[in-house]
Amino acid sequence: MLTRRRVALIAHDQKKDDMVAFARDHRSYLASCELVATGTTGSRIAKACPDLKIRRLKSGPLGGDQQIGALIAERNVDLVIFFVDPLTPMPHDVDVKALMRLAIVYDIPLALNRATAEAILEQEEAATPATGR
Numbered sequence: 601m602l603t604r605r606r607v608a609l610i611a612h613d614q615k616k617d618d619m620v621a622f623a624r625d626h627r628s629y630l631a632s633c634e635l636v637a638t639g640t641t642g643s644r645i646a647k648a649c650p651d652l653k654i655r656r657l658k659s660g661p662l663g664g665d666q667q668i669g670a671l672i673a674e675r676n677v678d679l680v681i682f683f684v685d686p687l688t689p690m691p692h693d694v695d696v697k698a699l700m701r702l703a704i705v706y707d708i709p710l711a712l713n714r715a716t717a718e719a720i721l722e723q724e725e726a727a728t729p730a731t732g733r
């Protein structure tokens with residue numbers, strides 16, 4: 601049986617519109633995945649794509665990044681798509697770095713911008729033509 605890909609979606613505020621557009625563009629593939637997201641990112645995607653089932657965690661600054669980090673450490677995530685804003689200081693920067701560090705430690709694919717996320721999903725969509733765009 602084909603196992604569902606477990607994908608974590610996260611976007612900083614300045615990148616949320618980008619994330620929503622990305623999720624819309626790839627919603628048929630994403631619908632075949634188990635989705636988890638930080639709080640506000642998850643709400644924004646769910647509003648734009650009501651067909652997607654998303655498990656929403658806490659908002660990033662309130663522990664959401666740490667929760668995603670824990671899922672990575674427990675090997676419960678296969679892919680992290682995290683649209684990072686490199687131009688705005690974040691109060692929870694240490695949490696962001698910890699999440700990235702764990703993705704590296706556990707060798708989980710980590711897309712930090714849209715170009716990388718597009719490249720990864722293009723490959724995955726090609727491998728699962730039934731869910732292609």
Ligand SMILES: O=C(CO)COP(=O)(O)O
Pocket residue numbers: 610611612613637638639640641642658659660661664665692696
């Ligand atoms: O801050 C975030 C990631 O560091 C994202 O959190 P939200 O999706 O709750 O805005």
